[in-house]
Every structure is written in C-alpha cells, then in structure tokens.
Amino acid sequence: MIEEQDREWLDAAQPQRRGFLALVAGVVGMGALSSGGARAATAASAGQPQRGISVSGTQHELVARMAILDGLARYCRAMDRSDRALQDTIWHADATAQYLDHPIGSYSMPLDSGQTLVDSKAHTHHRIVNVYMEVNGDRAVSEGYGDSVIRDHPLEDGTVVENIYRGRYIDRWTLKDGRWAIQHRRYIGEIFGQIRYDNTQWPAFAKRPGKHDRGDESYQYFS
Numbered sequence: 001m002i003e004e005q006d007r008e009w010l011d012a013a014q015p016q017r018r019g020f021l022a023l024v025a026g027v028v029g030m031g032a033l034s035s036g037g038a039r040a041a042t043a044a045s046a047g048q049p050q051r052g053i054s055v056s057g058t059q060h061e062l063v064a065r066m067a068i069l070d071g072l073a074r075y076c077r078a079m080d081r082s083d084r085a086l087q088d089t090i091w092h093a094d095a096t097a098q099y100l101d102h103p104i105g106s107y108s109m110p111l112d113s114g115q116t117l118v119d120s121k122a123h124t125h126h127r128i129v130n131v132y133m134e135v136n137g138d139r140a141v142s143e144g145y146g147d148s149v150i151r152d153h154p155l156e157d158g159t160v161v162e163n164i165y166r167g168r169y170i171d172r173w174t175l176k177d178g179r180w181a182i183q184h185r186r187y188i189g190e191i192f193g194q195i196r197y198d199n200t201q202w203p204a205f206a207k208r209p210g211k212h213d214r215g216d217e218s219y220q221y222f223s
Contacts, residue, residue, distance in 0.1 A: 002132075010172075011136065013136040016030055064133075067180035068142050068173055069131060072142070072169070074086055074087075075087070076128060079118055079126045080124050081213065081214070081218070082115055082118065082212040082213055084115070089181075095181070096157050096183060097110050097186075098184075098186050121150050122153045123149075124150050126147070127146065129145055130144065138175040139172070143170050154207075158198075159197070162194070162196075162197065167191070169186075170185070170186045
C-alpha cells in the first residue's frame with residue numbers, strides 16, 4: 001500500500017496547470033457539473049488527490065497515467081535488454097532509490113549492480129503489473145507488483161536453477177520540463193522462490209541464451 005509519507009509528499013504537489021484550449025475542451029465535454037462532480041472539483045482545487053480518475057482533470061491525469069505505465073514498461077525492457085540509455089529515460093537525473101533494506105542513494109547504484117547480475121544470467125524476465133496510482137498536479141505516486149524471473153546457465157548435468165522474486169515498486173513521479181519520470185523508488189521484497197529443472201529434454205528454443213543487448217530481434221522494430 002502507499003504509505004503515509006508518500007501521501008504527504010503527494011499532497012504537497014503544485015496545483016495542476018492547464019492551458020485555455022484544454023480548459024475549454026473540458027468545459028464543453030463535461031457540460032454542467034453534478035453536485036458530486038462539483039465536490040470533486042473543489043477538492044482538486046484545494047490540492048487534495050482524488051481516488052480514481054477525476055472528471056475535472058481528466059486530460060492531465062490520463063497523460064500522467066499513460067506516461068507512468070509507459071515508464072514502468074520501459075524499465076522492464078531496459079533491464080532485460082541491458083539498455084542503459086533506455087533506462088536513464090525513466091528517471092530524473094537527481095532521482096534516488098532504495099531497494100530492500102539498502103540505504104537510500106542515487107538511482108544508478110542499484111541499477112548498476114542489478115544489471116551486472118542480469119547480464120551474467122541465461123534468461124531474465126521482468127514485469128510490473130497491477131499498477132495503482134494517484135495523481136496530484138505535478139506529482140504522482142504509483143505502486144506496481146513486480147515479478148522477476150532469473151534463470152542461471154545450465155549446469156553440466158543439465159540442471160537449470162531459476163530464482164523468482166516478487167515484490168512491489170512504490171515510485172514517486174514528478175513532472176519536470178514536460179516529462180514524467182521517477183523521483184524516488186522504494187522496492188519492497190515479499191516473496192522468493194527457487195525452481196530446479198532438468199533441461200535435457202527441453203526443445204531447442206528453450207535452450208538458447210537470452211540476448212541482453214541491442215542484438216535482440218526486437219530492436220528491428222524499436223529504436
């Protein structure tokens with residue numbers, strides 16, 4: 001769950017700023033506000049975050065939510081493809097991070113060590129799903145459930161060890177210079193599992209090592 005310190009940080013956001021055309025479009029699209037909508041608009045103007053998507057700030061909030069989901073997808077892709085240039089687009093330059101019980105520091109510190117681990121493995125799959133978020137002006141907080149599957153290279157007898165990590169990514173996002181990016185991340189680990197396989201009977205495609213670089217065929221489609 002999003003913790004109280006994140007709630008206080010979110011409440012301190014700058015008021016949302018929207019241009020004249022966006023304001024006109026919102027007025028035309030909404031028509032007359034209902035009494036419930038009016039209460040939501042009043043709360044929003046007072047700087048209070050709304051649960052769900054607010055009517056009065058739909059355009060701004062939808063853009064924020066799309067940017068956050070896109071950023072989390074880029075994070076997973078960047079980890080599995082060892083694409084540091086892509087990884088850096090997800091964070092502000094002064095962003096910080098805290099993974100597990102490690103001290104808070106620059107976001108680059110855990111990414112560097114994590115990427116070194118990923119690059120040494122045969123296959124890795126990262127994904128972040130069930131993303132809950134709240135947006136308030138130029139700030140947002142998201143909580144995503146993350147699964148990381150890390151598969152070792154096969155041992156001489158064909159045994160393959162696969163480690164599975166499950167936890168939650170709680171991210172503070174800020175809008176700076178027209179770009180939503182992570183300002184601070186806190187990763188909470190919750191579940192660990194390990195599976196051992198005998199790969200001697202696996203089909204050929206399952207034995208090919210992953211490509212942790214731009215040699216992956218997906219780069220034919222994405223820059």
